[in-house]
Amino acid sequence: MFMGTGSDVGKSLIVAGLCRALANRGLRVAPFKPQNMSNNAAVTADGGEIGRAQALQARASRREPVTAMNPVLLKPEQETGAQVVVRGQRRASMSARSYWAERGKLMPEVVAAFHELAADVDIVLVEGAGSASEVNLRGNDLANFGFAEAAKVPVVLVGDIHRGGVIASVVGTFAVIAPEDAARIKATMINKFQGDPSLFASGVAFIRERTDVPCFGPVPWFADAGRLPAEDVLALEDYTANGKGSYTIGVPRLPRIANFDDLDPLRAEPGVRLILVTPGTPIPRDADLVILPGSKATRSDLDALRANGWDTDIKAHHRAGGQVLGICGGYQMLGRTIADPDGIEGAPGTSEGLGLLDVETVLSPAKQLRVENAIHRQSGLPIAGYHMHMGVTSGPDTARAFAQVGDKAEGAVSANGRVAGTYLHGLFTADDFRGFMLGDAAGPDLAYEAGIEATLDALAAHLEAHLDIDALLALAE
Structure with missing residues (x-):
């Protein structure tokens, strides 16, 4: 141990x-x-x-x-x-x-x-x-x-x-x-x-x-x-500003941000400048894409988003023709309302969302946990991801699904195509899909999953070189 x-x-x-x-x-x-x-x-x-x-x-x-x-x-x-x-x-x-x-x-x-x-x-x-x-x-x-x-x-x-x-x-x-x-x-x-x-x-x-x-x-x-997925929020200090690429992605740092390793493949792209926007700082006006990440307390984090003025920044970004993507809790925030009648994440009640997607979410005690293979509707490219959320989202914009999972539609896209929401975590690990989303900013040779394997092998070699692993094994009982 x-x-x-x-x-x-x-x-x-x-x-x-x-x-x-x-x-x-x-x-x-x-x-x-x-x-x-x-x-x-x-x-x-x-x-x-x-x-x-x-x-x-x-x-x-x-x-x-x-x-x-x-x-x-x-x-x-x-x-x-x-x-x-x-x-x-x-x-x-x-x-x-x-x-x-x-x-x-x-x-x-x-x-x-x-x-x-x-x-x-x-x-x-x-x-x-x-x-x-x-x-x-x-x-x-x-x-x-x-x-x-x-x-x-x-x-x-x-x-x-x-x-x-x-x-x-x-x-x-x-x-x-x-x-x-x-x-x-x-x-x-x-x-x-x-x-x-x-x-x-x-x-x-x-x-x-x-x-x-x-x-x-x-x-x-x-x-x-x-290069490896981080365990907890201590790693977020390294996320604050990453890269010097021409394609800028702004991500509000929500107080209860969850599964932020969704961002890791984007950070690894040399053509991407990913900015984790800290409280008191506006979302960059030159952002090409704003991502609303997952949250462990969606309604509370939505309040924090408004308190920082990020709702105004996001809507201004959208009016100027920018793209917005919400993942899991971020997807829920983009809708019209988030209802928590049973007090799953705090006091019971309903919060008004950002209204950029014509959907509504109702939180429920049952948590959806499953690994899924999907197809991105717009590009037809495969995505490997997972669901980890409580709540059901429905509404007119779900008719324009973000992805297809078997015979089921997943997520939602706005009528103008510039706002999308999905419950799929881990979607950017798919190299071809990530390349489609980033366009010319995507590196031609970045194989994200292969990079993780290579890093684990390099880490193992590092420890073999600097630790007496045989002596460590001798301590085991």
């Missing part, structure tokens, strides 16, 4: 790289994260949802993602509450206080999921969450030492040297956690190193002496990490 001295120390990347490295060695490997908190999720082969990082790690393992890989997923809906997803299905929406009080009851399901995976593979690589030293959250813990204790899993503690203070953060973790938890840590690891590693040799020796366990690394900075 890989725990971190803090959030964003690179645990997800380390696990993904080791999954691919061990798979390349011929081992049957599976990732596991007992509890994750993220609005970036993926649909699984068994009809549920898990964190995006675990789906990427499954891909690195050359296995289909299944709900057992992330049995508890928390998807923030409000400042102090989240949707609780257990074994891939929404179970409840709870305040943080209520969840922390009740979460211990989920441990049997979490451990059962772990053993279900372990029965079918040679090794399971477990990822912790946040910081291993959050002693205030130790009671009823599912994410870190609580799970390690319940499943009797040895721990490797990962520290991030890039942010500074790594020696104190690693050694300090041993100092503040309970002795029985510290005894579960069988090794430490230093990640994200830049420069001459020999300069940190004395640091490795100091950590080894103070903790009395091996210290692996330092693992140098992996420059291509940004």
